[in-house]
Amino acid sequence: MSSTEAPERFEYLQSLVTEFQDTDSEEAKEQVLANLANFAYDPKNMEYLRELQVPDLFLDMLTEENQNFVEFGMGGLCNLSMDPECREVILQSGGISLVTNCLSNRREETVLSAVTTLMNLATPATRPQISEPGILQCMLRFSLAESPRLRNLAAVFLQDCCSEEQRRFCILGVLLL
Numbered sequence: 001m002s003s004t005e006a007p008e009r010f011e012y013l014q015s016l017v018t019e020f021q022d023t024d025s026e027e028a029k030e031q032v033l034a035n036l037a038n039f040a041y042d043p044k045n046m047e048y049l050r051e052l053q054v055p056d057l058f059l060d061m062l063t064e065e066n067q068n069f070v071e072f073g074m075g076g077l078c079n080l081s082m083d084p085e086c087r088e089v090i091l092q093s094g095g096i097s098l099v100t101n102c103l104s105n106r107r108e109e110t111v112l113s114a115v116t117t118l119m120n121l122a123t124p125a126t127r128p129q130i131s132e133p134g135i136l137q138c139m140l141r142f143s144l145a146e147s148p149r150l151r152n153l154a155a156v157f158l159q160d161c162c163s164e165e166q167r168r169f170c171i172l173g174v175l176l177l
Contacts, residue, residue, distance in 0.1 A: 009044070009045065009048060010048045010051075013036070013039060013045065013048050013049065013052055013054075014048075014052055016032050016035055016036055016039075017032075017036070017052045017053075017054065017057070019032050020032040020033065020036075020057070026066060029069070030066070030068045030069065030072065033058075033061065033068075033069060033072035033073060033076070034072050036049070036054055036057070036058075036072075036076055037058075037072045037073075037075040037076035037079060038079075040054070040058075040076045040077075040079035040080045041079045043083065046080070046083045046085065046086055049080065049086070050085060050086060050089060054076070054080070055077065055080055055086055055089045055090055055093070056089070056093060057073075058073040058074075058076040058077045058080065059073070059077065059090065059093050059094075059095055059098055060073070061073025061074075061076075062074060062077075062098045062099070062101065062102060063098070063101075067105075067106075067107060067110075070102065070105065070107075070110055071105075071107055071109055071110045071113075074099070074102050074105075074110045074113040074114055074117070075109070075110075075113045077090060077095070077099065077113070077117050078113040078114075078116050078117045078120070081116075081117045081120035081121055082120055087120065087121060087123075090117075090121060091121060091126060095117075095121065096118070096121060096126060096129050096130060099114050099117050099118055099121070100114070100118070100134075100135060102114035103115070103135070103138050104138075108147060108149070108150060111142075111150065112149060112150060112153060115139070115142070115150075115153050115154065115157055116153065118130050118135070118157070118161070119156070119157055119160060119161060122160070122161050127161065130161055131161050131162050131163070131166055136158070136162065136166060136169070139154045139157050139158050140154075140158075141154075142154030142157075143155050143158060
């Protein structure tokens with residue numbers, strides 16, 4: 001990144017955050033959130049987004065009534081959760097429970113982002129919380145879903161985030177259904 005590109009990038013991201021804070025238009029807020037979520041995909045933006053407290057903004061969106069806010073907030077967190085420093089911000093802000101609540105959302109994109117985010121937040125320290133029985137039961141249901149995307153992602157979650165014993169418990173649960 002060139003030395004002139006960095007300040008311009010930060011200023012642009014800052015203008016988006018300011019626009020989100022200053023506008024009363026839900027449509028404009030949705031557009032800004034969608035843009036910020038897309039910018040969260042690029043590692044070059046992580047430091048700026050942390051500095052602008054965008055992870056907290058995305059977390060705040062998870063409890064909004066507006067389902068577009070929730071979807072874009074969850075998508076942005078999903079992108080940010082790949083970055084170790086952003087992951088830590090999300091974890092310190094109680095992100096696991098906020099993300100877990102999105103597993104029951106009616107929008108498949110929101111649920112897919114929530115499952116992926118939980119996988120990205122899995123560390124040795126967080127694994128017990130991420131693989132607690134309620135989440136495992138939810139993943140078990142998802143592994144039986146009609147949607148191939150959701151079914152496959154749940155299978156990956158169960159493989160990557162659960163112990164062998166937990167997976168056997170899930171298989172037993174499938175047999176009992």
